[in-house]
Amino acid sequence: MAQSVPQPDQALLDDLVAANRILYKKEIVDGLGHVSVRHDKNPQLYILAAERAPGLVEREDLAIYNLDSNAQTLQNRRPYNERFIHGEIYKARPDVHSVIHCHTPSLVTFCVCQTPLRPLYHMSGFLGRGVARFEIRETAGMTDMLCSTPALGAALAKSLADKQIVLMRGHGATITGQSVKHAVLRAIYAALNATMQMDAMRMGEVMYLSDEEAMKGMEINDRFVDRSWALWKLEAMGAI
Amino acid sequence: MAQSVPQPDQALLDDLVAANRILYKKEIVDGLGHVSVRHDKNPQLYILAAERAPGLVEREDLAIYNLDSNAQTLQNRRPYNERFIHGEIYKARPDVHSVIHCHTPSLVTFCVCQTPLRPLYHMSGFLGRGVARFEIRETAGMTDMLCSTPALGAALAKSLADKQIVLMRGHGATITGQSVKHAVLRAIYAALNATMQMDAMRMGEVMYLSDEEAMKGMEINDRFVDRSWALWKLEAMGAI
Amino acid sequence: MAQSVPQPDQALLDDLVAANRILYKKEIVDGLGHVSVRHDKNPQLYILAAERAPGLVEREDLAIYNLDSNAQTLQNRRPYNERFIHGEIYKARPDVHSVIHCHTPSLVTFCVCQTPLRPLYHMSGFLGRGVARFEIRETAGMTDMLCSTPALGAALAKSLADKQIVLMRGHGATITGQSVKHAVLRAIYAALNATMQMDAMRMGEVMYLSDEEAMKGMEINDRFVDRSWALWKLEAMGAI
Amino acid sequence: MAQSVPQPDQALLDDLVAANRILYKKEIVDGLGHVSVRHDKNPQLYILAAERAPGLVEREDLAIYNLDSNAQTLQNRRPYNERFIHGEIYKARPDVHSVIHCHTPSLVTFCVCQTPLRPLYHMSGFLGRGVARFEIRETAGMTDMLCSTPALGAALAKSLADKQIVLMRGHGATITGQSVKHAVLRAIYAALNATMQMDAMRMGEVMYLSDEEAMKGMEINDRFVDRSWALWKLEAMGAI
Numbered sequence: 027m028a029q030s031v032p033q034p035d036q037a038l039l040d041d042l043v044a045a046n047r048i049l050y051k052k053e054i055v056d057g058l059g060h061v062s063v064r065h066d067k068n069p070q071l072y073i074l075a076a077e078r079a080p081g082l083v084e085r086e087d088l089a090i091y092n093l094d095s096n097a098q099t100l101q102n103r104r105p106y107n108e109r110f111i112h113g114e115i116y117k118a119r120p121d122v123h124s125v126i127h128c129h130t131p132s133l134v135t136f137c138v139c140q141t142p143l144r145p146l147y148h149m150s151g152f153l154g155r156g157v158a159r160f161e162i163r164e165t166a167g168m169t170d171m172l173c174s175t176p177a178l179g180a181a182l183a184k185s186l187a188d189k190q191i192v193l194m195r196g197h198g199a200t201i202t203g204q205s206v207k208h209a210v211l212r213a214i215y216a217a218l219n220a221t222m223q224m225d226a227m228r229m230g231e232v233m234y235l236s237d238e239e240a241m242k243g244m245e246i247n248d249r250f251v252d253r254s255w256a257l258w259k260l261e262a263m264g265a266i
Numbered sequence: 267m268a269q270s271v272p273q274p275d276q277a278l279l280d281d282l283v284a285a286n287r288i289l290y291k292k293e294i295v296d297g298l299g300h301v302s303v304r305h306d307k308n309p310q311l312y313i314l315a316a317e318r319a320p321g322l323v324e325r326e327d328l329a330i331y332n333l334d335s336n337a338q339t340l341q342n343r344r345p346y347n348e349r350f351i352h353g354e355i356y357k358a359r360p361d362v363h364s365v366i367h368c369h370t371p372s373l374v375t376f377c378v379c380q381t382p383l384r385p386l387y388h389m390s391g392f393l394g395r396g397v398a399r400f401e402i403r404e405t406a407g408m409t410d411m412l413c414s415t416p417a418l419g420a421a422l423a424k425s426l427a428d429k430q431i432v433l434m435r436g437h438g439a440t441i442t443g444q445s446v447k448h449a450v451l452r453a454i455y456a457a458l459n460a461t462m463q464m465d466a467m468r469m470g471e472v473m474y475l476s477d478e479e480a481m482k483g484m485e486i487n488d489r490f491v492d493r494s495w496a497l498w499k500l501e502a503m504g505a506i
Numbered sequence: 507m508a509q510s511v512p513q514p515d516q517a518l519l520d521d522l523v524a525a526n527r528i529l530y531k532k533e534i535v536d537g538l539g540h541v542s543v544r545h546d547k548n549p550q551l552y553i554l555a556a557e558r559a560p561g562l563v564e565r566e567d568l569a570i571y572n573l574d575s576n577a578q579t580l581q582n583r584r585p586y587n588e589r590f591i592h593g594e595i596y597k598a599r600p601d602v603h604s605v606i607h608c609h610t611p612s613l614v615t616f617c618v619c620q621t622p623l624r625p626l627y628h629m630s631g632f633l634g635r636g637v638a639r640f641e642i643r644e645t646a647g648m649t650d651m652l653c654s655t656p657a658l659g660a661a662l663a664k665s666l667a668d669k670q671i672v673l674m675r676g677h678g679a680t681i682t683g684q685s686v687k688h689a690v691l692r693a694i695y696a697a698l699n700a701t702m703q704m705d706a707m708r709m710g711e712v713m714y715l716s717d718e719e720a721m722k723g724m725e726i727n728d729r730f731v732d733r734s735w736a737l738w739k740l741e742a743m744g745a746i
Numbered sequence: 747m748a749q750s751v752p753q754p755d756q757a758l759l760d761d762l763v764a765a766n767r768i769l770y771k772k773e774i775v776d777g778l779g780h781v782s783v784r785h786d787k788n789p790q791l792y793i794l795a796a797e798r799a800p801g802l803v804e805r806e807d808l809a810i811y812n813l814d815s816n817a818q819t820l821q822n823r824r825p826y827n828e829r830f831i832h833g834e835i836y837k838a839r840p841d842v843h844s845v846i847h848c849h850t851p852s853l854v855t856f857c858v859c860q861t862p863l864r865p866l867y868h869m870s871g872f873l874g875r876g877v878a879r880f881e882i883r884e885t886a887g888m889t890d891m892l893c894s895t896p897a898l899g900a901a902l903a904k905s906l907a908d909k910q911i912v913l914m915r916g917h918g919a920t921i922t923g924q925s926v927k928h929a930v931l932r933a934i935y936a937a938l939n940a941t942m943q944m945d946a947m948r949m950g951e952v953m954y955l956s957d958e959e960a961m962k963g964m965e966i967n968d969r970f971v972d973r974s975w976a977l978w979k980l981e982a983m984g985a986i
Contacts (some may be wrong), residue, residue: 057974058869079977082986107966129869135942138866139949146378147436148411149298149369170962171868171955196867196955196963222375224945225464229379235411235436242410243436246347254297257319266322386618387676388651389538389609462615465704469619475651475676482650483676486587494537497559506562626858627916628891629778629849702855705944709859715891715916722890723916726827734777737799746802 031090031098032067038206042073043085045206047262049126050081054213057081059128059198062112063206065090072116072125076103093117094176108172110179111200118183122202124209129198132220137193141227143220144234149247150219152212154240158192160185160200171197191216207251210258215247271330271338272307278446282313283325285446287502289366290321294453297321299368299438302352303446305330312356312365316343333357334416348412350419351440358423362442364449369438372460377433381467383460384474389487390459392452394480398432400425400440411437431456447491450498455487511570511578512547518686522553523565525686527742529606530561534693537561539608539678542592543686545570552596552605556583573597574656588652590659591680598663602682604689609678612700617673621707623700624714629727630699632692634720638672640665640680651677671696687731690738695727751810751818752787758926762793763805765926767982769846770801774933777801779848779918782832783926785810792836792845796823813837814896828892830899831920838903842922844929849918852940857913861947863940865955869967870939872932874960878912880905880920891917911936927971930978935967 042063049055057079065071075087089100095113097105112125136143137159145153162169165181171194173182182200186192190212191201201216203209226232235243260266282303289295297319305311315327329340335353337345352365376383377399385393402409405421411434413422422440426432430452431441441456443449466472475483500506522543529535537559545551555567569580575593577585592605616623617639625633642649645661651674653662662680666672670692671681681696683689706712715723740746762783769775777799785791795807809820815833817825832845856863857879865873882889885901891914893899902920906912910932911921921936923929946952955963980986 057977058970077973079973081977082980129867131938131942132945134867135945135949138942138946138953140951141949147369147374147438151410168956168958168962170871170966171959172966195953196959198867218371222371222378224949225372225375226378228468228948229375229381229464231380233378233435236408238408239411239436242408246410246412250298253317253319257297257321260322387609387614387678391650458611462611462618465612465615466618468708469615469621469704471620473618473675476648478648479651479676482648486650486652490538493557493559497537497561500562627849627854627918631890698851702851702858705852705855706858708948709855709861709944711860713858713915716888718888719891719916722888726890726892730778733797733799737777737801740802 031071032065034073034090035066038063038066039073039085039088041206042088043083044259044262045124045210046075046080046083048210048258049128049213050079051262052214052258054126054130054217055080055128059126060106060108060112061126061206061209062124064116064123069120071098072112074106074109074112076100077106095179107174110176111173111182114176114179114183115186115200115202118180119186119202121204124203124206126201126209126213127198128201128213130213130217132217132224133193133199134197135224136220137195137197137199143193143216143223145240145243146219146222146226146232146234148235148239148243150215151235151240151243151247152190153216153219154235154237154244156189158186158189160192160194162195162197204248207255208248211247211251211254271311272305274313274330275306278303278306279313279325279328281446282328283323284499284502285364285450286315286320286323288450288498289368289453290319291502292454292498294366294370294457295320295368299366300346300348300352301366301446301449302364304356304363309360311338312352314346314349314352316340317346335419347414350416351413351422354416354419354423355426355440355442358420359426359442361444364443364446366441366449366453367438368441368453370453370457372457372464373433373439374437375464376460377435377437377439383433383456383463385480385483386459386462386466386472386474388475388479388483390455391475391480391483391487392430393456393459394475394477394484396429398426398429400432400434402435402437444488447495448488451487451491451494511551512545514553514570515546518543518546519553519565519568521686522568523563524739524742525604525690526555526560526563528690528738529608529693530559531742532694532738534606534610534697535560535608539606540586540588540592541606541686541689542604544596544603549600551578552592554586554589554592556580557586575659587654590656591653591662594656594659594663595666595680595682598660599666599682601684604683604686606681606689606693607678608681608693610693610697612697612704613673613679614677615704616700617675617677617679623673623696623703625720625723626699626702626706626712626714628715628719628723630695631715631720631723631727632670633696633699634715634717634724636669638666638669640672640674642675642677684728687735688728691727691731691734751791752785754793754810755786758783758786759793759805759808761926762808763803764979764982765844765930766795766800766803768930768978769848769933770799771982772934772978774846774850774937775800775848779846780826780828780832781846781926781929782844784836784843789836789840791818792832794826794829794832796820797826815899827894830896831893831902834896834899834903835906835920835922838900839906839922841924844923844926846921846929846933847918848921848933850933850937852937852944853913853919854917855944856940857915857917857919863913863936863943865960865963866939866942866946866952867955868959868963870935871955871960871963871967872910873936873939874955874957874964876909878906878909880912880914882915882917924968927975928968931967931971931974
């Protein structure tokens with residue numbers, strides 16, 4: 027560890043552990059996928075578990091990385107190969123405080139089609155800010171699809187631009203939020219919207235939210251994230 | 267509290283708690299959504315939980331509102347923003363004794379399409395009385411989609427008219443019943459009917475119930491609601 | 507009780523209770539639906555629970571009926587309104603020793619479409635013997651869709667003819683077997699076949715089993731019903 | 747037992763029990779289906795449970811077979827009728843160390859359609875090596891669809907050729923791996939890919955992985971199989 031690393035707020039660590047478990051319970055991630063949060067004491071650092079299935083992540087698995095995705099506290103553990111997704115987005119987007127990377131089936135389905143993912147209802151209003159797409163071939167040609175280098179992480183962050191979600195062709199999705207709770211909220215409702223949109227499109231013309239409705243829907247839902255979070259956290263931590 | 271509020275029947279409160287849990291377990295609501303019941307001692311009052319995820323609602327969360335949706339007993343808690351859905355429907359519809367508001371995926375899918383939701387089988391016969399639609403733009407232009415004012419609640423109640431369900435574009439559904447058990451029954455089978463109808467329409471011409479079959483089916487099912495309720499309540503309360 | 511009623515084999519009663527629970531756990535029935543077995547000591551009798559959700563049925567709920575569906579042992583309990591489905595099929599079909607009536611979604615979907623339900627694989631080979639259809643309007647005009655009279659039960663049995671499953675328009679399915687285990691096996695795989703067939707038809711031309719393959723598949727699967735039953739029963743009775 | 751049979755590694759047996767349970771929990775198998783592993787001490791032997799639902803398989807159920815699928819250690823138990831699927835593939839394919847046979851719904855759906863199953867994302871990259879098809883009629887005419895003889899097992903192995911998965915018309919799938927963990931990984935992601943591909947095809951043109959991407963995706967995922975396995979095993983064995 028190059029320099030002294032501040033201790034993150036304990037509640038933040040609790041929420042990050044909960045986020046790992048919630049994302050698994052809600053089938054946003056499976057054995058793979060990961061979620062991080064920007065350090066509350068130093069925005070040049072972020073917190074992410076060592077390599078482990080999200081459904082198993084515990085407090086002891088959490089490590090601190092700098093924005094080049096070099097581990098500051100990881101002892102005798104392997105980091106996720108794709109940690110650069112997190113570090114490079116935190117570098118490029120000061121407003122982002124949490125990043126989720128996942129292979130959620132309904133989102134992967136949109137990743138491999140040209141159909142735009144658009145908000146059907148207020149719960150996924152954030153999609154109205156746009157859904158970015160990432161084609162790894164443009165940066166690196168024929169690959170194993172993973173963003174496992176700084177350059178690929180940076181290319182992904184560039185594709186994301188000012189959006190909150192990027193669909194990665196042949197791979198999965200990366201979703202951001204102003205907090206770990208908001209990132210989880212976005213992931214869950216992006217996946218639900220994708221499923222409903224596929225069904226709706228098969229019935230004919232779909233009435234999407236207008237841009238203004240989408241933005242207002244996003245704002246109101248962002249304010250009420252704690253109502254869902256209280257439920258999700260209790261469930262995912264086995265308390266109910 | 268402006269005046270003396272009568273104590274509701276304890277069994278009614280038990281059923282309302284159960285309804286919250288059942289609707290969550292059956293995936294009619296998620297972290298959001300709500301269910302209310304008209305007060306058994308005073309039809310100018312209704313009972314609804316304070317702001318909380320339905321899956322977590324307990325007896326202590328229940329509060330009493332008048333039909334203007336002003337809380338009569340809510341202490342140090344926030345009410346649901348959309349409580350006006352409940353109050354305004356109770357005002358307009360003396361026959362309604364329970365109201366459910368939800369974002370059930372299969373129903374939201376119909377909310378954003380023009381395809382009419384129609385009864386496929388006796389269990390959803392009540393759809394034969396018609397499925398109302400609510401377009402919030404007609405009342406309030408570009409909004410966050412929520413019915414969070416008395417005027418919007420009243421507009422929704424007007425759209426509902428004499429039906430038992432109203433599909434709200436870009437938002438969700440509101441479902442009524444002559445009791446909390448019947449409202450839950452309708453919500454569960456409306457959602458199932460929606461899922462089956464989408465599948466059936468993809469196979470070709472669909473044979474819907476006639477109006478007479480739908481009404482007779484509704485009547486017989488309404489008489490046997492206790493059979494399902496006994497199961498649902500035991501499950502949702504963790505007794506089995 | 508008009509005459510002395512023999513005591514059924516205890517293992518048969520155990521299996522009937524298990525069948526109720528299995529059908530619920532596998533989502534073949536919900537709060538409604540029912541399953542019966544022909545009496546092992548007297549083929550003019552059958553065993554069926556008193557009115558109760560199948561997922562809750564216990565040994566004490568079981569009652570004995572004659573083939574006119576008059577209860578021989580039901581004390582202070584209500585019978586299912588549609589018990590005539592069971593009695594009339596047992597009358598018409600000496601080879602049938604168990605009857606299931608259900609509203610399984612994937613089967614209801616086929617009930618309201620003209621598309622024939624056909625066997626995709628050996629597990630549903632029994633569909634190769636044909637899938638009957640019942641249109642209640644032909645017997646009784648506009649009804650509540652229920653087979654709640656002897657005449658309607660008899661009409662259903664006539665529609666079933668020599669098949670093992672009948673799809674009832676706007677209602678559900680009735681499935682038979684040479685034992686309660688076989689009836690459960692047929693119900694589970696009929697529902698699965700329906701789901702897969704809907705998906706397969708959307709991909710283009712479907713290769714169904716030939717009649718000979720279907721019959722041979724049915725025979726081999728009928729011989730191995732105990733392998734699945736052992737698992738299903740342990741699960742449904744909460745033993746694993 | 748014709749000759750002395752070496753004792754397999756205990757960890758291998760543990761993993762084989764876990765594989766049975768995982769495949770059930772992940773709905774790759776139901777009451778039927780089976781999974782085997784090549785013996786670690788003698789490649790002319792393999793290990794497979796006696797006839798039992800995979801979800802119930804315990805260490806005591808495991809038996810050792812030679813490559814002609816004659817049981818070497820099975821005492822008073824019946825073998826699976828289709829054990830020849832395993833033995834004949836081990837004979838033909840020295841690189842294969844584990845075989846899964848299943849009737850997974852999403853895979854059966856592809857079995858009965860002409861649509862090629864192709865890799866959508868890195869997790870199912872192994873599909874890029876090709877998906878074989880087996881038509882039992884070519885070998886044996888009208889059958890019960892089962893590979894229950896050495897000749898049918900050999901015909902299946904011939905259809906598999908150098909691929910890792912073979913879709914058996916009107917029956918199910920057989921999937922191979924270089925270890926039991928890899929076979930389970932392939933089964934789970936083949937099934938998921940099938941489900942997503944059906945959805946994607948309904949949205950229009952699908953962007954599949956290129957052959958090179960598929961191979962590289964397979965290689966990277968094969969290296970990280972332990973991350974998912976740790977989760978799956980704990981879950982399936984009831985440890986979490």
